[in-house]
Amino acid sequence: MKLARWAFLLLVPVAPLTQRQIDARLGVYRAQEDALYLTGKQLRRLAPGFEDMLADLYWLRTVQYYGGQRIWGGGHYELLAPLIDAVTDLDPRLEIAYRYGAIFLCEKPPVGAGDCARGVAILEKGVGNNPLNWRLRQDLGFFLFTFLDDSKRGAEVLMEAAHLPGAPFWLESMAAQILYKGGDRETSRRIWKGMYDQAEEGPMKYNALAHLRYLDALDEAEALMRLVRAYEERTGHKPESLDQLRAAGLLRAPPVDPSGTPFVYDRETGKVSLDRKSELWRPLE
Amino acid sequence: MKRVLAVAANTYRETVRERVLYNLVLFAVLMTVSGLLMKQLSIRQDERIIKDIGLAAMELIGTLIAVFMGVGLVSKEIERRSLYPLLAKPLGRSDFILGKFAGLGFTLLVNVAVMTAGLYLTLAATHAAFDPNLLKAVYTLFLGLLLVVALALLFSALSSSLLAAVGTVILVVAGHFSDIIRNMKQVAPGTPDWMAQALYYALPNFRSFDLKSRVVHFDPVAFSDLGWITLYAVAYLGVVLGLALNVFRSRDLL
Numbered sequence: 001m002k003l004a005r006w007a008f009l010l011l012v013p014v015a016p017l018t019q020r021q022i023d024a025r026l027g028v029y030r031a032q033e034d035a036l037y038l039t040g041k042q043l044r045r046l047a048p049g050f051e052d053m054l055a056d057l058y059w060l061r062t063v064q065y066y067g068g069q070r071i072w073g074g075g076h077y078e079l080l081a082p083l084i085d086a087v088t089d090l091d092p093r094l095e096i097a098y099r100y101g102a103i104f105l106c107e108k109p110p111v112g113a114g115d116c117a118r119g120v121a122i123l124e125k126g127v128g129n130n131p132l133n134w135r136l137r138q139d140l141g142f143f144l145f146t147f148l149d150d151s152k153r154g155a156e157v158l159m160e161a162a163h164l165p166g167a168p169f170w171l172e173s174m175a176a177q178i179l180y181k182g183g184d185r186e187t188s189r190r191i192w193k194g195m196y197d198q199a200e201e202g203p204m205k206y207n208a209l210a211h212l213r214y215l216d217a218l219d220e221a222e223a224l225m226r227l228v229r230a231y232e233e234r235t236g237h238k239p240e241s242l243d244q245l246r247a248a249g250l251l252r253a254p255p256v257d258p259s260g261t262p263f264v265y266d267r268e269t270g271k272v273s274l275d276r277k278s279e280l281w282r283p284l285e
Numbered sequence: 286m287k288r289v290l291a292v293a294a295n296t297y298r299e300t301v302r303e304r305v306l307y308n309l310v311l312f313a314v315l316m317t318v319s320g321l322l323m324k325q326l327s328i329r330q331d332e333r334i335i336k337d338i339g340l341a342a343m344e345l346i347g348t349l350i351a352v353f354m355g356v357g358l359v360s361k362e363i364e365r366r367s368l369y370p371l372l373a374k375p376l377g378r379s380d381f382i383l384g385k386f387a388g389l390g391f392t393l394l395v396n397v398a399v400m401t402a403g404l405y406l407t408l409a410a411t412h413a414a415f416d417p418n419l420l421k422a423v424y425t426l427f428l429g430l431l432l433v434v435a436l437a438l439l440f441s442a443l444s445s446s447l448l449a450a451v452g453t454v455i456l457v458v459a460g461h462f463s464d465i466i467r468n469m470k471q472v473a474p475g476t477p478d479w480m481a482q483a484l485y486y487a488l489p490n491f492r493s494f495d496l497k498s499r500v501v502h503f504d505p506v507a508f509s510d511l512g513w514i515t516l517y518a519v520a521y522l523g524v525v526l527g528l529a530l531n532v533f534r535s536r537d538l539l
Contacts (some may be wrong), residue, residue, distance in 0.1 A: 001434055045465070047459050048461040048462055048465075049341075049344065049491065049492065049495050049497070050341050050344075050345075050494065051498070052337045052341075052498050052501060053338055053341040054333045054498060055337075056330070056337050056338070057334070058321075059330065060334075091498075093502055096328060096330060100328060202328050203328060232394065240303070256365045
């Protein structure tokens with residue numbers, strides 16, 4: 001009896017330890033690799049009548065995979081596109097999968113996969129499957145302009161979206177602005193503001209807010225550079241640090257970005273930029 | 286009619302005594318309630334997921350109940366020899382078959398009602414607006430379940446419980462793949478058109494009863510559509526129950 005108790009106690013930790021070994025050998029996310037072998041179209045055939053429920057399950061897996069890779073996976077998102085593809089094959093009308101899927105794919109690492117060509121392809125698939133959905137067309141136009149710098153096509157798609165039932169009136173003027181002004185910051189701000197106002201509480205809204213705060217930070221960095229130039233004109237040399245601007249009475253608030261992280265100042269060139277440690281920092285194009 | 290109702294009431298009492306029934310219904314309700322946990326995981330798709338899971342669980346569990354209780358309706362009575370004293374009474378074989386069908390049909394109606402209540406309560410917990418359209422999908426789903434019961438009854442009248450279960454499951458699965466059967470030529474180019482068409486129209490088309498996706502996506506479902514689906518169900522049920530009656534009448538049970 002005693003022996004059995006000891007054997008039991010010894011066996012309790014064996015399962016988790018063995019699992020760790022298996023994970024180490026085969027990879028933690030190996031179970032999700034079936035997404036690469038089973039496409040959404042094949043899954044549809046396997047479960048007639050239950051496609052929507054399968055789409056939900058695959059959507060949950062997509063969100064888990066994205067979250068898991070973002071936090072613990074070092075920003076590797078190889079399975080993201082096939083998973084989103086499977087979800088949208090299973091339920092071609094699941095709007096959220098196209099919209100969030102495109103964000104997950106387009107945002108630069110480590111936030112997203114940095115593969116906006118695939119993100120745009122997902123939105124194009126969504127537009128093809130849902131030709132009367134103006135939101136998907138609006139996102140496609142925005143993403144073409146914002147991430148692929150294709151203002152011509154972006155404006156065309158926005159014009160198409162503007163003519164669909166239920167589309168907001170300002171889409172047409174936005175399309176014109178994109179076409180004529182190209183990639184200026186104000187246009188970009190209007191786009192993200194539009195996205196922010198429309199989105200429900202959740203990642204899409206937070207993402208739009210992050211972009212808006214990033215644009216605010218760029219504005220503030222530019223304002224600081226103007227102050228550096230003003231300081232130089234007054235004293236004949238550049239300030240040693242941004243705090244000298246405060247000492248000289250040119251600046252009232254501390255030189256921090258909207259997330260509270262101090263700006264980085266290059267006293268040789270006078271350039272002010274976002275700190276890489278700032279949550280608002282994004283890799284440049 | 287009285288005799289049919291007596292058999293139906295007895296069948297209902299018999300089926301609700303089965304513990305597995307409660308386990309299955311509880312499982313379906315738990316599946317539906319689990320949708321409440323999905324709010325954060327799914328990025329605010331909880332309402333849709335609850336509807337999808339709730340309706341799918343209803344169909345899946347309902348089909349399991351219909352098949353595994355339906356296949357024993359006649360064959361078990363024969364195997365247990367409890368059918369003989371019944372037939373010695375002034376009870377026609379058609380009364381027996383129709384009563385069995387009505388009894389299990391009523392059991393399924395009660396179960397579907399419980400699962401529907403579970404679905405609506407779960408949705409209410411998420412503060413989702415009351416969506417009466419879901420009832421349209423539940424109604425057609427119930428018609429599909431009645432057809433499964435009729436098929437199970439037919440096979441049950443023909444053979445043993447095990448063979449009846451195999452036959453019913455094959456027909457139900459084939460009925461869910463009806464669109465593939467219709468387009469069989471794409472997979473097997475040598476298939477004659479008439480064969481694909483004949484199979485398509487002969488097999489029960491369970492896709493016709495599936496309005497889940499439409500109601501979840503808030504597509505309108507006209508009452509005329511429900512009328513056509515009901516007519517299809519009535520016609521098919523009539524044929525299958527008629528076959529079951531004929532088979533049962535022709536069986537030498539003495």
